[in-house]
Amino acid sequence: MKVYLRGAAVLLLSAVACAGVVLAQQSAAPAKTTLASERDRVSYAIGLDVSNSLKAIAPDLDYAAFERGLRNGLEGKDALLSASEIQQVGRDLVTRIRARAGQPPQDGKMPEVAKDKVGLMVGGDVGRSLAQLKDEIDVPTFMQALRTGLGGGTPLLAEAEMRSVLEGFASRVRGRLEAERKAQGEKHRAEGEAFLARNKGVKGVVTTASGLQYMVLRQGNGPRPKTTDRVRVNYRGTLLDGKVFDSSYDRGQPAEFPLDRVIAGWTEGVALMPVGSKYRFWIPARLAYGEAGTPDGSVPPNAVLVFDVELMSIL
Template sequence: MKMGMRGAAASVLILAMGATGTAMSQQPAARAAVKETSTLNTQREKLGYAIGIDVANSFGPISSEIDLAALRRGVTNAFEGKQPLISQEEAQKTDAALRQAVMAKSGQPVPGVAPGTAPPKVDREKVGLMLGSFAVGPSLAPLKDDLDLDALFDAVSTTFNNGTPKMTAEQAKATLEGFMKGKQAEMDAKSAAQAGTNRVEGNNFLAKNKTVPGVVTTASGLQYQVLRPGSGERPMPTSKVRVNYEGKLLDGTVFDSSYQRGQPIEFGLDQVIKGWSEGVSLMPTGSKYRFWIPGELAYGEQGTPGGPIGPNATLTFDVELLNVLP
């Protein structure tokens, strides 16, 4: 998914909500898109319904322009990881037409449309596909196993049609907050377990690696090996340097590489992880070293949020010191 289209969909909402306070006329939503649930028995149904209320409220000002059956098709397709059901080009045209319709209905002048001239007609099916494919679907895909889609669209349909919801606003808010707290606790527990595993694996690796000929272990626990000696200036811990490098996880996965980008990088040694500050300070200009950096000298208990470096991960870096900069 290209972020541009999600941004475009968001711009429609902002524009609609910024209208002059005159609500768009409500037309019956496409009820064929909804399999109503008589009660909310499971946590998945409750979460789906709560999210559905939130989605419906976000799209309320343009609800009359949305075909719910198409919206659901777009969301389902995104949940399945398939290509969008509407092309990027067609979605952009639909977005433009929808924004013009919103402006016209709110009494605002429409750029490119002469006063008194009706703006282009909005295709409700394409609006549904656009929002489902580029906004709602991708946003909710990470939660697809946690929510019930029937309950979600039941809530959207009920809200669009001014029906009586099965959940109050307070209950919906509590449901969402409870879910997020539970997810956070689950993520924290998983992270803690991974941190323990990574620490043990890293310690075992470093204990074995320190016995390899040519590997030097410093007092901090940093390990290094000279791949190519150099004879130039050594940087200070506060120096700015220019380097080429490649970083790997212990399993060999490359997570960062200036070589792959085709361009060296410049930075201050007081602005990087401790293992880099210490290690690069040991290098003469022109040399190339390999470093093994334990988790506490790298990204610690947090790792890099969202990956690819896990908590307490031991890292390998090949570093080539090109210059010490003034």
């Protein structure tokens, strides 16, 4: 399993490949001498894998702050540094990494960084990347492996063992997530079908042959777009529970796109609207994102979508 880091850590870790360095040990929980459980083995293997990605920043890393940021990120809490602090620490840290790799700053000035801020930033990034696995990770064991990996010690797992543990764990996690996704999809399918059956009888709701449902909130008097046209719209998209997953209103500007490049429910629905209209659409999952949902998880599998759409112009 490859640990993927986000935000500033991506910039830092891709800045330069650097040889391992020895980092002075800071206070930690009593070290394990054996890995008695599968959870210990997984936690240790993930810690070693992460340490391989962090060697370049080891001289600038405070372990205690890293652990604090890690725990915070695992819980999905807000970052412990402000956005401006993250940007500044990230820039300075990249400069220091490059200097250690033989690329000194052009102005000859080596920026200083606060090791605790580096720890909070990177630990938080790692924690957020592992948040879905938080119940699988024993933090003290993870931290022991991280210290060993960054400090040049002898790990409790050899490289081949570490890879074997990670591959087996990744396979189990994929199976678990797939089962959860399938169960979620079945729940949303049943809820969506029941909702659409009820909504079909609501006064003012029109159901098309495809199953798309819509209501006219304001009827315009302009031309209707063809499915090959490009349009400008304002819209808000929600799930059946009212959760907003996309909104041009929230972004503060209308959206523009060709009608044949969006979900089928949009292509069909907006083509029904005269310019100047505002419609509400209830889009069955098969005309939206189907069994897969969206990659970022904002739309779950088999979700019925609700859109309020204003057609402003045909471009």
